[in-house]
Amino acid sequence: MGYLTDAMSAFHALSNLRGPESVSDMTYSEKLKDPRWQRLRLELMEAAGWMCQECGSLTKTLEIHHIVYLRCDPWDYPRHLYQVLCCDCHDERQELTDKAVGALRLAIAKVHTQILVRRVQDICAQAMLAIEFQS
Numbered sequence: 001m002g003y004l005t006d007a008m009s010a011f012h013a014l015s016n017l018r019g020p021e022s023v024s025d026m027t028y029s030e031k032l033k034d035p036r037w038q039r040l041r042l043e044l045m046e047a048a049g050w051m052c053q054e055c056g057s058l059t060k061t062l063e064i065h066h067i068v069y070l071r072c073d074p075w076d077y078p079r080h081l082y083q084v085l086c087c088d089c090h091d092e093r094q095e096l097t098d099k100a101v102g103a104l105r106l107a108i109a110k111v112h113t114q115i116l117v118r119r120v121q122d123i124c125a126q127a128m129l130a131i132e133f134q135s
């Protein structure tokens with residue numbers, strides 16, 4: 001489902017490696033108090049049956065994971081880029097993601113930018129295929 005879209009999201013994410021960017025004067029933590037975010041997170045949790053989408057817990061505190069960070073407000077992402085996770089799964093996912101991004105940054109550190117520009121889309125598409133084959 002939507003692997004091309006996911007690859008494009010990954011491509012977009014690679015140009016946003018510094019993390020969530022402010023598109024207004026609000027800080028990221030202020031944005032998480034915004035009613036638009038509060039409403040959306042409840043909608044997403046409701047749609048997930050108030051269950052962690054990773055471990056299935058119905059009792060742990062739920063949080064919303066942004067699968068990639070885009071240059072837009074936290075509530076303006078396409079729906080497939082959110083995941084409802086319990087606090088433990090969210091921590092683990094965030095840690096693994098940080099490690100993967102760190103490894104990727106190391107892997108591409110010596111590659112000339114002009115070569116990267118041409119190759120990043122291919123690399124993302126291949127990464128998404130690799131993940132698809134593993135699941």
Ligand SMILES: [Zn+2]
Nearest residue numbers: 052055086089
């Ligand atoms: Zn969980």
